[in-house]
Amino acid sequence: MGVIVGPRVVDAGASLFSVLISPVAVAAGFPSPAQDYFDGRIDLNAHLIKDITSTFVVRVTGDSMEGAGISDGDELIVNRALEPKDGSVVIAVLDGELTVKRLRITGTGVVLQAENPKYPDIRVPALSELTIWGVATRCLHHV
Amino acid sequence: MPKPVPMRQMPQIAHVDVNCFYASAERAFDPSLEGRPLVVLSNNDGCAVTRSPEAKALGIATGEPWFKLAPRAKEWGLVAKSSNYELYGDISSRVMELLGRYSAWLEVYSIDEAFLGVKGGPDDLLVLGRRMKEAVRRHVGVPVCVGIAPTKTLAKLCNKWAKNNPAFGGVCLWEAVPADVRELLMTRLPVDEIWGIAGRLTRRLNVLGIFTVQDLVSADPVMIRDKFSVVLMRTVLELRGTPCIPMEEERIGRDQLIFSRSFATPVTTAAGLREVFSVYGQQASARLSKHGLQAKVLTAFAATSPFRDNEQAYPSVCVPLPMPTADPLLLTRAAHALLPNIREGLKYAKAGLMLTDLRPTGNQPPLEPFENRHEERGIGSLLEYVSHRFGRGSIGLGHAGIKSGLDWSMKRGMRSPRYTTHWDELPVVKAA
Numbered sequence: 001m002g003v004i005v006g007p008r009v010v011d012a013g014a015s016l017f018s019v020l021i022s023p024v025a026v027a028a029g030f031p032s033p034a035q036d037y038f039d040g041r042i043d044l045n046a047h048l049i050k051d052i053t054s055t056f057v058v059r060v061t062g063d064s065m066e067g068a069g070i071s072d073g074d075e076l077i078v079n080r081a082l083e084p085k086d087g088s089v090v091i092a093v094l095d096g097e098l099t100v101k102r103l104r105i106t107g108t109g110v111v112l113q114a115e116n117p118k119y120p121d122i123r124v125p126a127l128s129e130l131t132i133w134g135v136a137t138r139c140l141h142h143v
Numbered sequence: 144m145p146k147p148v149p150m151r152q153m154p155q156i157a158h159v160d161v162n163c164f165y166a167s168a169e170r171a172f173d174p175s176l177e178g179r180p181l182v183v184l185s186n187n188d189g190c191a192v193t194r195s196p197e198a199k200a201l202g203i204a205t206g207e208p209w210f211k212l213a214p215r216a217k218e219w220g221l222v223a224k225s226s227n228y229e230l231y232g233d234i235s236s237r238v239m240e241l242l243g244r245y246s247a248w249l250e251v252y253s254i255d256e257a258f259l260g261v262k263g264g265p266d267d268l269l270v271l272g273r274r275m276k277e278a279v280r281r282h283v284g285v286p287v288c289v290g291i292a293p294t295k296t297l298a299k300l301c302n303k304w305a306k307n308n309p310a311f312g313g314v315c316l317w318e319a320v321p322a323d324v325r326e327l328l329m330t331r332l333p334v335d336e337i338w339g340i341a342g343r344l345t346r347r348l349n350v351l352g353i354f355t356v357q358d359l360v361s362a363d364p365v366m367i368r369d370k371f372s373v374v375l376m377r378t379v380l381e382l383r384g385t386p387c388i389p390m391e392e393e394r395i396g397r398d399q400l401i402f403s404r405s406f407a408t409p410v411t412t413a414a415g416l417r418e419v420f421s422v423y424g425q426q427a428s429a430r431l432s433k434h435g436l437q438a439k440v441l442t443a444f445a446a447t448s449p450f451r452d453n454e455q456a457y458p459s460v461c462v463p464l465p466m467p468t469a470d471p472l473l474l475t476r477a478a479h480a481l482l483p484n485i486r487e488g489l490k491y492a493k494a495g496l497m498l499t500d501l502r503p504t505g506n507q508p509p510l511e512p513f514e515n516r517h518e519e520r521g522i523g524s525l526l527e528y529v530s531h532r533f534g535r536g537s538i539g540l541g542h543a544g545i546k547s548g549l550d551w552s553m554k555r556g557m558r559s560p561r562y563t564t565h566w567d568e569l570p571v572v573k574a575a
Contacts, residue, residue: 053237054241056570059571060574061572075569080282098572114574119575131174133284
């Protein structure tokens with residue numbers, strides 16, 4: 001995973017030549033006694049998005065992921081650079097459509113799980129037979 | 144016998160471009176288009192500007208008018224999309240930003256292709272090429288091919304081979320291709336497949352018996368200079384492995400204007416780049432006006448110096464403009480959207496603008512560059528107040544900002560959603 005540096009992330013793992021950069025505080029303007037305590041306002045982009053270049057926002061339609069706290073009409077933040085793992089909430093391509101499911105990788109095969117008993121699981125022989133579009137990292141749930 | 148010393152430190156040039164860019168950008172968000180013949184249409188849904196391989200296989204030519212294709216679309220299963228420049232601009236800017244992580248010597252050559260300076264032995268370069276290809280496909284979702292060679296012309300040629308010969312696996316390194324295979328490939332390739340050679344020039348070369356790339360490589364460079372131009376002589380030298388095409392920093396094409404410059408002294412602050420982009424906005428505006436064009440999408444980018452420091456960054460941002468414009472003020476403001484992505488203290492050596500979705504200006508009188516009367520009358524703050532209170536698009540200067548604006552005249556009936564730039568057009572994922 002990358003390191004957050006200002007608004008942008010250097011994904012050290014993915015690049016041959018990228019360099020790890022540590023965040024540096026920059027002095028600006030008149031020194032204030034509070035400056036050591038003030039790092040700027042909360043920035044949702046910086047907090048929610050690890051790598052803006054590979055991050056997309058998608059909208060959910062349907063209720064099959066209710067159990068994971070993902071409801072109809074919510075937005076998901078999806079990072080395409082992440083490696084899908086057992087337990088990841090993934091966007092998979094099924095029958096030409098983008099579909100959100102919980103990925104389960106077990107000794108006996110790969111399962112795309114719904115988080116709602118009304119929907120059946122989908123079994124896949126191997127991960128390689130599946131097109132994973134991206135890994136959801138956050139849900140923007142409408143309350 | 145002593146082994147020849149490998150030229151490991153000689154910089155090489157990687158040419159990376161997206162396969163069928165517009166079609167691939169469409170497919171990245173709509174997997175149902177995968178494997179189907181797909182064309183992307185020019186402004187006003189006029190003619191096919193991009194064809195998927197399946198559409199090419201149907202015999203559809205570039206530039207074929209849509210009205211001729213439409214009657215047979217159903218029978219062919221052909222899908223047509225109107226140009227979605229906001230999507231293409233954003234995907235382009237993501238691709239370039241990603242490539243910038245692999246080399247700070249990066250020249251954005253067009254919306255879907257870039258040259259990168261790279262170094263290393265043949266194995267390193269092949270690994271690098273494959274990594275870039277894989278990273279762009281996975282992180283951004285579009286396929287690219289990579290050609291790596293000692294010169295730009297050869298890098299482009301290698302890219303073409305990588306695209307057309309599946310055996311290369313999408314990455315072709317000049318020095319890894321055996322000499323006899325190179326010669327065979329160059330003998331098979333018509334001369335007009337070379338970068339910068341087209342039309343009338345091809346016919347003049349044919350008259351001299353130069354039909355294939357191999358014929359051109361074998362031609363005497365001095366004869367070429369005398370009969371044609373220094374430019375074509377450079378092409379011959381480049382094909383023979385001598386780099387002589389420098390960085391180009393300004394190009395206006397049929398559908399895009401690229402305006403970029405390297406700085407004599409690196410710029411290290413966002414405030415410094417703000418000034419730079421103000422100047423570029425005005426200069427790009429003047430270029431557009433000169434060609435009677437307006438742009439609808441702007442991409443601003445900056446790059447750190449590859450030589451001066453270790454910390455590299457290649458920030459890039461795509462900004463949909465509220466209306467087609469050549470207004471220096473609007474272009475400058477749009478370019479300033481990059482500033483929040485600028486890291487203070489890094490040494491930026493280059494910055495640029497790319498304007499896409501170009502269209503003829505129409506009948507309005509061109510705006511005077513530098514004219515800025517609205518600001519003097521405090522209209523700017525009033526506009527901001529009204530937009531803030533009643534929503535963006537509720538008020539604008541002239542046609543600016545008003546929803547639909549001048550776009551009513553542009554036919555884009557088959558445009559896909561602007562998935563990455565408009566909150567109300569996000570890609571939909573099914574939870575079912």
